[in-house]
Amino acid sequence: MKYIFPLIACLLLSLLSCTGRTGLSSSVGTSENTTVFSSKEWMRATVQSAFENMTLTQKSSQVLMTGIDGKERFAPYLYSHFDNVVPGAVLLFGFNVADSPAAFARYLDSCNDAFASLHASVPVLFAIDHEGGDVYRTGRLTTRLPSALDVASRFSPLEAESLFRATGAQLSLLGVQVNLAPVTEARTEANADFLGSRTFSGNPEAVATYTEAAVKGYRSSGILTVFKHFPGNGPGDPHTGLPKLDVSRKEFDADYIKPFRQLLGLEPDAVLVSHIIVLAVDPARPFCLSPQGVTGLLRDELKYDGLILTDDISMDAIARYGCDSAEAAILALRAGCDMVMTSDSDIRSIAEAVQAEAGRDAAFAHRLDDAVIHILELKYRAGLVKTAHQSYSKSRSAGISKTVFRFDQAAFNRAKAYGDRILEESRDN
Numbered sequence: 501m502k503y504i505f506p507l508i509a510c511l512l513l514s515l516l517s518c519t520g521r522t523g524l525s526s527s528v529g530t531s532e533n534t535t536v537f538s539s540k541e542w543m544r545a546t547v548q549s550a551f552e553n554m555t556l557t558q559k560s561s562q563v564l565m566t567g568i569d570g571k572e573r574f575a576p577y578l579y580s581h582f583d584n585v586v587p588g589a590v591l592l593f594g595f596n597v598a599d600s601p602a603a604f605a606r607y608l609d610s611c612n613d614a615f616a617s618l619h620a621s622v623p624v625l626f627a628i629d630h631e632g633g634d635v636y637r638t639g640r641l642t643t644r645l646p647s648a649l650d651v652a653s654r655f656s657p658l659e660a661e662s663l664f665r666a667t668g669a670q671l672s673l674l675g676v677q678v679n680l681a682p683v684t685e686a687r688t689e690a691n692a693d694f695l696g697s698r699t700f701s702g703n704p705e706a707v708a709t710y711t712e713a714a715v716k717g718y719r720s721s722g723i724l725t726v727f728k729h730f731p732g733n734g735p736g737d738p739h740t741g742l743p744k745l746d747v748s749r750k751e752f753d754a755d756y757i758k759p760f761r762q763l764l765g766l767e768p769d770a771v772l773v774s775h776i777i778v779l780a781v782d783p784a785r786p787f788c789l790s791p792q793g794v795t796g797l798l799r800d801e802l803k804y805d806g807l808i809l810t811d812d813i814s815m816d817a818i819a820r821y822g823c824d825s826a827e828a829a830i831l832a833l834r835a836g837c838d839m840v841m842t843s844d845s846d847i848r849s850i851a852e853a854v855q856a857e858a859g860r861d862a863a864f865a866h867r868l869d870d871a872v873i874h875i876l877e878l879k880y881r882a883g884l885v886k887t888a889h890q891s892y893s894k895s896r897s898a899g900i901s902k903t904v905f906r907f908d909q910a911a912f913n914r915a916k917a918y919g920d921r922i923l924e925e926s927r928d929n
Contacts, residue, residue, distance in 0.1 A: 514540075514638060546880060546886070550885050551869075551873060551876055555925065557854075557860060558620075560851045561586055563588055563593055563833065563839055563875065565588060565589035566842055566844075568592075571596050573610040574607075579614065582615070584618075590625070590626055592628045597638055601641050601907070601912050606919050608674065608675035609675065609907075614748075625879060625884065626677055627726075628680065629681065632646050633648065633649070634698070638670075643667050643916055643919030647696075648682060649699065655926060657713045657761070658713070659926070660713040661716050665717040665721050666717075668718040669721040672722045672918055676723070678723070679724070679726065680728065681725065681728070682727070684707060684728065685728075686701065687699045691735075694743075703826045720821035722882075724746050726768065727760075729772055729780060729834060730773050731776075731793070732745070732799075735817045738774060740816050742786065744776065745778045745780075769807065770799065770839075771808055771809070773810045774786075775787065775817035785831075785835075786818065789821070799836055801888075806878075807838045807874045807878045808837045809840075809841060811841060825850050826854075833868060833871055852866070
């Protein structure tokens with residue numbers, strides 16, 4: 501395995517859990533012989549332990565991000581829908597948002613309990629598109645986040661960071677872990693019709709400045725961020741067609757890759773790759789299905805080692821390429837993507853196709869393992885993959901297996917009031 505950690509580290513991790521010593525960076529041993537473990541080594545040891553307890557069936561559904569019905573509680577008919585196919589992540593939409601913050605948090609709480617009863621190997625990530633402006637799902641529940649373009653026009657970078665911190669705190673208190681934002685493309689003549697006000701600026705430097713503000717703000721509130729849509733958009737909308745970017749490799753590197761190269765230095769939690777065909781990279785395939793694009797460019801050339809997520813493979817772009825969702829999922833994983841987003845309701849067929857492919861192709865099975873490791877690393881950062889000490893502590897607690905609802909209304913009110921005040925002050929100025 502790519503991330504197999506020495507057995508001694510795992511044994512030491514268990515030893516520390518029993519003695520109550522935990523942390524992201526720790527040392528063990530005598531003063532004469534001290535072993536220091538980095539935060540990454542602790543993560544890998546914990547993730548490896550979680551990974552080794554997963555079946556192939558669980559791995560095959562772990563790589564899926566899908567939608568879910570309901571907004572009050574986990575619907576009874578969903579138990580059969582998700583039986584043996586608990587996804588790695590759920591993407592929330594406006595129709596999932598209940599009428600009050602507490603009700604929304606209770607809904608996510610009920611989903612967590614349901615997935616646990618369906619023997620999820622690790623808890624599910626809850627993600628949402630919280631870009632602001634036109635892409636805004638939470639209605640009146642949270643601070644009404646302006647569009648990216650509006651934020652860059654009205655706020656200084658420091659003010660923007662405060663606004664993102666406040667809105668991130670609200671999402672976190674509701675039970676959301678991942679924001680599919682920010683859009684990290686610069687506005688161009690080619691992508692203007694598709695992106696509109698979803699991007700901070702036409703100036704790559706301004707995009708980098710406000711992207712950094714968003715990352716800092718959200719991270720300080722415990723929200724993971726996703727840069728999108730790598731490597732950028734051109735003319736056309738992937739929801740309704742298969743866009744193509746026809747520029748030279750030199751132009752592509754200068755106008756598209758150079759801004760992303762700088763932004764990837766912020767070490768985003770995930771990068772969402774688009775369906776666009778970049779003729780200078782791979783004229784035959786959408787980018788998310790292209791080994792030359794995902795592995796060759798993003799992994800090998802740009803040295804990005806975090807999670808790679810596809811845009812929705814149920815979009816018309818993929819259908820026009822000639823793939824159904826199951827075929828696209830396999831191609832995306834082969835290309836180097838780690839998680840496949842799909843709005844296809846038949847996730848069972850997709851997971852079963854991934855499992856079957858792993859059963860007959862050892863190279864694909866290895867790629868699937870790598871993808872799951874990346875997902876578990878993301879969940880570790882979200883606090884969903886527990887250390888040995890945390891698992892031991894839970895096992896010793898009162899024997900209560902059900903998730904205990906702990907929505908903090910007062911903290912949420914403070915976070916919302918803070919965010920609303922930032923908006924009011926910007927209008928006054």
